[in-house]
Amino acid sequence: MAAPLPPTPVLVEFLGVHKAFGDNVVYENLDLTVMRGETLTIIGGSGQGKSVCLKLMIGLLRADAGVVRVGGEDLSTLDAAGLSRVRRRVAYVFQGGALFDSMNVLDNIGYAMREHTKMDDAAIETRARECLEMVAMPTDMLTMMPANLSGGQRKRVALARSIAIKPEVILYDEPTTGLDPRNITRIGDMIMKLQRELEVTSVVVTHDMPTARKVSNRVAMLYERRFPFVGTVDEIWNSSQPEVRDFVHGTLRRVGGPAAAGTEVRHGA
Numbered sequence: 001m002a003a004p005l006p007p008t009p010v011l012v013e014f015l016g017v018h019k020a021f022g023d024n025v026v027y028e029n030l031d032l033t034v035m036r037g038e039t040l041t042i043i044g045g046s047g048q049g050k051s052v053c054l055k056l057m058i059g060l061l062r063a064d065a066g067v068v069r070v071g072g073e074d075l076s077t078l079d080a081a082g083l084s085r086v087r088r089r090v091a092y093v094f095q096g097g098a099l100f101d102s103m104n105v106l107d108n109i110g111y112a113m114r115e116h117t118k119m120d121d122a123a124i125e126t127r128a129r130e131c132l133e134m135v136a137m138p139t140d141m142l143t144m145m146p147a148n149l150s151g152g153q154r155k156r157v158a159l160a161r162s163i164a165i166k167p168e169v170i171l172y173d174e175p176t177t178g179l180d181p182r183n184i185t186r187i188g189d190m191i192m193k194l195q196r197e198l199e200v201t202s203v204v205v206t207h208d209m210p211t212a213r214k215v216s217n218r219v220a221m222l223y224e225r226r227f228p229f230v231g232t233v234d235e236i237w238n239s240s241q242p243e244v245r246d247f248v249h250g251t252l253r254r255v256g257g258p259a260a261a262g263t264e265v266r267h268g269a
C-alpha cells in the first residue's frame with residue numbers, strides 16, 4: 001500500500017459541481033480535492049459518473065455549474081488555447097486504453113509531443129524509447145501496429161504515451177480492466193513507479209479493489225451524485241458505513257473471488 005502523503009497544495013479542485021445530461025443528473029454539488037503528488041482513486045458503481053469526473057478534469061466535458069480548477073486554472077473560463085495549456089499538464093489514459101489503430105507505437109507515443117511541443121523527429125524517437133523503457137517494453141516495438149500487440153502491451157503503450165510530455169497529472173480510466181493477474185500487477189506497479197519517479201499526481205478510476213488498495217494514498221467513493229466518502233485506504237477498508245462496506249468488500253468478493261476476499265481483513269498486507 002502506498003503510504004499517506006503529508007499535506008500538500010491542492011492540484012485539482014471541484015467545488016459545488018453540477019452535471020446533468022438531459023434528465024440524467026450525474027452530480028449535485030460535488031466537491032473533491034486532489035493534492036499534488038498523491039494518487040487518489042475513484043471507486044463507485046457503473047454509471048455513477050467516474051469517467052465523467054475525469055473528463056471534467058481535462059475539459060472534455062464542462063460542468064453545468066460550480067468550479068473545476070486544475071493547477072489553479074478555472075476550466076470553465078478557459079478558451080481553446082487555455083484548455084490546450086491544461087491538456088499539456090494533464091494526461092488522460094482512456095477507458096480501454098485506446099490507441100490510434102492506424103499509427104504505429106512510435107507515432108502513438110509521439111502524438112502529444114507533435115501536438116504540444118516543437119521537438120524534432122529524432123528527439124521524439126529518443127523520448128519514445130525512454131517512455132517504453134519506463135513501462136518495461138522493448139524498444140523494438142516502436143514500429144509495431146496496435147493490432148499486433150496484446151491487451152497488456154496496449155495498456156502499457158497507452159501509459160508510455162501518457163507520460164511522453166511529462167505531465168503533472170495522469171488520469172487513468174479503468175487501467176486494469178480486461179487484463180490477466182500478471183498484467184494487473186504490472187500496471188499497478190507502473191502507476192506507483194510513475195508517482196515515485198516522475199512525482200506525478202494521479203487520479204485512478206477502477207473497479208479493481210486490490211489495485212485500488214495497492215496504489216492509492218486516498219480513495220473517494222462516488223455515490224448518489226457526490227463523494228460522501230473520501231479517506232485513506234485504511235479508512236475506506238475499515239469503514240462501518242454500509243454503502244462503503246458493501247462496495248469495497250462486496251466487489252472484492254465478486255471480482256477477486258475467495259482468495260482476494262481473504263485479504264480484506266489483513267491491513268498493510
Ligand SMILES: Nc1ncnc2c1ncn2[C@@H]1O[C@H](COP(=O)(O)OP(=O)(O)OP(=O)(O)O)[C@@H](O)[C@H]1O
Binds near residue numbers: 026
Ligand atoms: N456524453 C454523454 N452524453 C450523455 N450521457 C452521458 C455522457 N457521458 C456520460 N453520460 C451518462 O452519465 C452517467 C455517468 O457516466 P460515466 O461514464 O461517468 O459512468 P462510470 O461511473 O464511468 O461507469 P462505468 O463504471 O460503467 O464506466 C451515465 O448515466 C452515462 O449514461
Ligand SMILES: [Mg+2]
Binds near residue numbers: 051
Ligand atoms: Mg467509466
